[in-house]
Amino acid sequence: MSLATADAARSVLVAARAARTAELDRWLGSLLTDGQVPEDVALVAVGSHARRELTPGGDLDLVLLHRGRADVAGIADRIWYPVWDSGLRLDHSVRTVHEARTVARGDMKAALGLLSARRIAGDRALADELRAAVLADWRADAPARLGELSSMCRERWDTQGELAFLLEPDLKEARGGLRDVHVMHAVAASWVASAPGGRVREAHDLLLDIRHALHDVTGRSTDRLVLQEQEAVARALGLLDADVLQRSIAEAARAITYAASHLWRRVDRFTTSRARRPAAPSASASPGADRRGVERRPVGDGAVEHEGEVVLARNADLNDPALVLRVAAAAAQAGLPLAPATVDRLAERAVLPRPPWSAGARDALVSLVGAGPAAIGVWEALDQAGLIVRLLPDWERVRNRPQRNPVHRFTVDRHLVEAAAGAAALTREVARPDLLLVGALLHDIGKGWPGDHSTTGAVVARDIGARLGFTEDDVRVLETLVRHHLLLPETATRRDIDDPVTVQTVTAAVSGVPGREREIIDLLAALAIADGNATGPAAWGAWKAGLVAELARRAAAALAGGTPPP
Structure with missing residues (x-):
């Protein structure tokens, strides 16, 4: 189906909600007036009806306002009973402005509803008085x-x-x-x-x-x-x-x-x-403070902390192709969010690295994902500004891609970022932390293409590795990591690891980059942990972790030409 078809279908729904709101307003207004407009009474909608967002299964939420009228119960019955008879679900109340105001100050749900109150019929001044009073109280009590x-x-x-x-x-x-x-x-x-x-x-x-x-x-x-x-x-x-x-x-x-x-x-x-209101800044305030006395603390090259967020330093060079990644890495390493205005400015004006990336840009990417869990929010900020798909065009294929099974907790792209963030805790276990982090970030990249995602992902990872400026040997290691990221967990849980053929299968799979087989085994073992933990509790546990570690140990011993000690 085309985009035009989807737009047309949604337009029908918007028109249906508007028509239903108008029809309900006319009908409810006629119930209130009943041929004459009563004084000092107003019928007010709150919630989705007030916002004109009432879907077919939505409830009516109405408030009958009055100025202390003794006959208000009869007026209310004139409205509520026809609504009930129609089969519509109704949440209703009868209040004076003072009563409604009191309820709103003590009940958050009531306050949120009344903030969007909309007059349907009756005394306009009364409805305006209610809304003004509720807003005034809300602002006064905001803290x-x-x-x-x-x-x-x-x-x-x-x-x-x-x-x-x-x-x-x-x-x-x-x-x-x-x-x-x-x-x-x-x-x-x-x-x-x-x-x-x-x-x-x-x-x-x-x-x-x-x-x-x-x-x-x-x-x-x-x-x-x-x-x-x-x-x-x-x-x-x-x-x-x-x-x-x-x-x-x-x-x-x-x-x-x-x-x-x-x-x-x-x-x-x-x-x-x-x-905790601070005192006004004195004439001796530090040079790093702005006119409001707020410190701007450097957190990296081109980045400073300002009011708990990372913003661009005044001397930041927007023509530096590594700036976006360097500022993002500084924020993640400091455990701080990027200020939205800063992200927008970077998206609009900053120059991005061109392939092959410089060592500085590549190192900044590794530093970003190597910050661990703090990298996730920073990555999300870049993604929301459209920067990730500009830095890594192949990312578009997995962005927001659902994984329709209960084992996975996240969409494909978020799973990749979670895995990379988890791999940051394992970088001391491997000889090449940068390849572990980038491999974790790319291990499921093939899920955006038809066919087996490990096979297609290896091809994509090879292209991305070259784009990032890795050496030819490093690119081949990345390709091997992505192609065989399931090798250890699947082999350990499906085959007998006491069988020498099982170990031979593993060592044969990692033989594509001569001289780096042991390094790849260590990388695959760490990647299996990061991948499993990022997937969810059903995908990783102590039993599986033990089997994977033992298989990796035996494969490493076989590559060294011996047998593993007990």
Whole structure:
């Protein structure tokens, strides 16, 4: 199916939501007025109805506002009973502005709903008064409320997982889902951070369309996209298949997660600064401080730390082809995030290395992934800015690529980065740490091409190795690592390692680079550990690790011309 088909399918869903919202507004307004407009009463929508995002399975969430009218119960019955009779699910309340304001200050869910309140019918001034009062309270209480909201989000993420990497995700509640965008708007309403940008809005709209299609396909108000529904949902959206659907979800969710991470860092700085306001800078402030007295601490060549993020130094040379990787490596090695504005500037203006890369650019890449887990967030920042696919064009094939089995925790590209980050802890076990790190980063690169991913991946790794400027022998080692990255775990768990033929099979496989066979065995053993741990608990454990280590030991002894000691 073409992109035009998908766009047309999504346009139909957008129009359907708009039409349904307009129809509901007219009907609910007629129930309130009943031929006459009552004074001092307003019907207000909150939640998805207020945002005009009501999908077929969505609930109505309504508030009937009044100014202390004694007959408000009768007016409420005039609205609630027809809604119930229609079969729509309804969450309702009857409040004065003071009551609604009190509830919002004590109930986070109510506060978030009322922040998006929209008048449907009735007294406009009353509805405006409610919204202004709730916003004023939200902004006045921001230090405490945003800390509470942050804790709620983290608890939800722990429960629901990360949308981009789930086989059967909850489109609304998982990390990177619709709920996170609503929360971002709430934080923006406090004036602590800016409203979500265009990429986040596009990601939100895509997830909303997927949720809409899911409700249409299932006829239920579910937000969990289970495997058996994914093909039908993909067709409803004009997409080729479930893989394309999951890849689209992963891309959208990662854009939201990345933006939300930056937003919560701003919130943390805000709440911390409110709790501990620094004194104004004196005339004797250090030269590295800016006009607000904030230190700019050097963390690498061309990079400085500023307010907990890494930014470009004033003398950074944007024409230096290694600058992007060097600044990224400095951030990862310091355990700090890259400032989004810095990433954007690098993407727009910095010169990138041309193949074959210089030793400086290659060393910076190795330093980046060699930082361990801290490299993952920095890599994600570069990826969100489109820099990774410009540095490594073959990365596009595995970017956001789903792995539709319960063994793998991540998409292919994220698995590769996780494996490389895990390999950083094993660099002391091998003679060539740089080849281990790059091999881990590329070991599943063949999953973007048809056929056996180890075979196709070896060809791609050979091309990338040459692009990175490795020597011909090193390129052949990388090619061997990728081609045989499953050799040790598969052989150790499927064959008898006491059989001499088993060891001969392993030593024969690594004989393609004369003189470096032992080095390759050590690299494969370390790569097996990094790959298994990055895959998930079901892929690696003590039993498997023991077998792989013993097979590697016996192969190394055979290459040395002897037998392994007991």
